[in-house]
Amino acid sequence: MDQSFLIMLSNLLHLQNHLDPTTSLLSDSTTTTSATPSSLLTSTSAAPLLFFTIASVLSYISTTRNKPQSSPPPSPTTxxxxxxxxxxxxxxxxxxxxxxxxxxxxxxxxxxxxxxxxxxxxxxxxxxxxxxxxxxxxxxxxxxxxxxxxxxxxxxxxxxxxxxxxxxxxxxxxxxxxxxxxxLYPEFIKIPAGRRRLHETTNSFAEITSLPNICGAIDNTHVRIHKLPPNLPNPNLYMNAYGFRSVQLQVVADHKKIFWDVCVKAPGGVDDATHFRDSLLYNRLISGDIVWEKVVNVKGHPVRPYIVGDWCYPLLSFLLTPFSWNRMGNPAQNAFDEGLMKGRKVVEEAIGLLKGRWSILQDMNVGLNHAPQTIVACCVLHNLCQIAREPEPEVWNEPEESGAVPRVLESEKSHYYFGESLRQVLADDIYQRLSLR
Structure with missing residues (x-):
């Protein structure tokens, strides 16, 4: 009970004694013996009742005012x-x-x-x-x-x-x-080199595309950077063709939308072909370090496993791309392009699932130095989810693909000519098979 209420109560008591003097006799030890119960009852007015009523009200107000406010129920985000x-x-x-x-x-x-x-x-x-x-x-x-x-x-x-x-x-x-x-990267992101996995992958892609011996689909995606360091040299290198700052993620996926190669090396302003040529995968493939044993014969032409990509990648013996981006080739070439793009759709969906599961890739809010490892970590987690057959979330929609056809480097010419010949053989073969159906 606070001091102001005690003063108010004391003043009220003095007022009560003034209104009804007989009440004061109750506190006088010299007169209480001469006051009989009947005299007290007859001499008491309504003032005591008024006093105790007001006192009770004031006491309630004081108690309510001084009572600590009850805390609201905890929020779900406490x-x-x-x-x-x-x-x-x-x-x-x-x-x-x-x-x-x-x-x-x-x-x-x-x-x-x-x-x-x-x-x-x-x-x-x-x-x-x-x-x-x-x-x-x-x-x-x-x-x-x-x-x-x-x-x-x-x-x-x-x-x-x-x-x-x-x-x-x-x-x-x-x-x-x-x-x-x-x-965890070496355990969950691996090239399909084993015979069983390689055969499963190529056979599944053949069912999807009607093209033989595809072992993966390659694509590039931009990961938006929330904030760049203030003293970063050449920050414009991170501005991509879509108008926002990013780093690039290159992935190769199999038919299950599992990544078997991941590379994060280039800022957003670099084109897909340059990023690919700077990757370890490119260097291993062009040097012959990776050799897949499975070989199929198509019209007398030996076809080793290869990956497929869009027109932003160079045409090589181990990477086949479409004849045209708008299906303006002859019937055989268009049939090949249609099958190839069905294979590419797998990696597009894999990237959409990756960004749908791990929203941090939609707007990277970690330091630039830690962005690559964060992106790769999300790719490892994506593979874990795909291997465990986790439910697929809503796919993140990527911007429409754009970019020019890359020029052929001098060091790539032999691979380019072989890839050009291989692509035409496969186009003729798929057109012939589809015509017989």
Missing amino acids: TSQYSVSAFRALSTERIWAMEAPLRDAQWRSLYGLSYPVFTTVVEKLKPYIAQSNLSLPSDYAVAMVLSRLSLGLSAKTVAKRYSLEPYLVSKITNMVTRLLSTK
Whole structure:
């Protein structure tokens, strides 16, 4: 009870004594013995009732005014929801009490993948995270990074949610994405060199395209950079043809939309052919370091496995491109182009799934130095999801492809002529087969 209320109550008591003197006798020890109950009843006016009524009202007001305001119900985005204890309760106590579809749907909404795939990632990264002496549990740290990658959150937003400092969130993000892009890359992003996988891939592409021995489809995509460093030399190199700053991601996908090669080397202003020629894959293919054993005979022409790309890539013996971008060739050439573009659609959809699953690739909000490893980490996670046959999210729509046909380098001429001859043989063959149907 505050001081102002006590003063008010004291003044009210004096007023009561003034209005009804008999009430004061109740507090006088010399006169209470001579006052009989009947005299007290008959001499008491309405003033005491008024006094106690007003006092009660004032007491209620005072109590209500001084009572601390009850806190509103916690928001769904309060930090307690993302604490270690809340995560532990969800992952160890509640998770097994839930039906598997509901459990995995909830996990995907939080971390971009189902609970079993999440535990696979944690188990593979746990030994490396343990070596870093991180003060947070390994599964909690991985969950935090996955939520950032899948929801596209900034370090500041994640820090606020998890009651951590932004620099610590960035540090953990860099650590986890580095481990994904280095330690898990060799296991989940591999060229289909084994006989079984190579045959499965080429046979599946043949069903899709009616073209023999395709082992992959290549494409390039731009990953928007949220912010460039202030003192970056030549920042205009990152401005792409679509009008925004980006870095480039080159991928080769198989028929299951699984990437078997990933390269992040070029700023957005570089064309697709230059990025490809700067990649390790190009150097291995043109030097003959990669040799696929499967060879098929088409009209007396030996055809080794090859990849397909659009007109922005150079025509080579191991990379076939369309005759024209607008189907202006002869019937055989148009039949080949149609089949090739069906194969290319696989990699387009794979990129759309990649950006649909990991929203951070729609607007990269990490430092430029850490952008490549973050992009590659998302590609590793994409493969994990595809291998586990995770439900495919809504596909991210890419801008329409544009670019000129690249010139042939002097060092590529022999590969170009061989590719030109091979492409015509395949065009004649597919047109002949389709005509007989």
